[in-house]
Amino acid sequence: MDKLIRINEYSKTPKYQQIIDSILSGIERGEIELDSKLPSVNRLLIDFDISRDTIVKAYDRLQKIGVVQSVQGKGYFVKSEDTKRKARVFLLFNKLSTHKKIIYDSLYQTLGDQASIDFYIYNNDFRLFKNYITANLANNFSHFVIITHFLEGGQNAVDIINMIPKNKLILLDKKVDGVVGNFGAVYQAFAKDIYNALTQALEPLKKYTKLKIILPSNSYHPYDIIIGFKDFCTEYAFDHEVVEDISACEIKQGDGFINVMEDDLVTLIKRIKVQDMEVGKDVGIVSYNETPLKEVLLNGITVISTDFKALGKSVGQMILENRREQIANPFQLILRNSL
Structure with a gap:
């Protein structure tokens, strides 16, 4: 026993x-x-x-x-052999963060006592990703729910994912090219999402002469974000630039920044303050992913963000109802004083 x-x-x-x-x-x-x-x-x-x-x-x-x-x-x-469980879930995240915790909590609440979750973190490391999946393929999981973001070495991830029976697979947060079969997915449409969100913010963005998106080349964030940003700037005739290192970028009055990573937001705000410029007047900021801090920081940071709670809830409902479909997750613009 x-x-x-x-x-x-x-x-x-x-x-x-x-x-x-x-x-x-x-x-x-x-x-x-x-x-x-x-x-x-x-x-x-x-x-x-x-x-x-x-x-x-x-x-x-x-x-x-x-x-x-x-x-x-x-x-x-x-006392009873009726466990009332509909599923046993293998859950694999690339890292722990405030946003990932929201996804996990929403999934856990949606499943309740009707499913169990075995939860693993691979820290954006492809080797760990591969080992966790291959070691658990033979285990009695009803669903494999996976987020795929790598700093490097993820080119062969599709081969590992395709080892998972498709009736058990749910891709979370983003789709993966080359995964075949009838599988589930709840994903962000990264290029379309940023294009539509910036279009909604078009009027306040017009007061800035140049838009700059900050995204380091070694980031795990999809390049589709850059594609959507460039498409928007081309469509509405904005001068624009992709910034890989915000610490080395010249900041001028009239710049509007789209920030993707949290650490870069801190650096950006510090540099704006050093130059005695005002956010929302001299320089604009739009930040990826909503957090409670951004509601109050500098009287409010404008954000473009997926609905992380909806990500977890949609996956949970798909598991409980044993559905296999592919759902684009809601994405929203929240306008605040930083723009």
């Missing part, structure tokens, strides 16, 4: 949830039978070197969903 409970130290799924998922999976596979006694709190504490609170939290959750019961003086027993 002890060997049926597995805790993966590399998984970002909380350990209490891994205990829950192990027990539910064991019941679903018939390896843990009705009325079976589960390992004691002390046994798991010794085996996995985890806190008592973690184990008790797992068993308490299992009791709440009616699968386990506690018998005073004897321990924990399987």
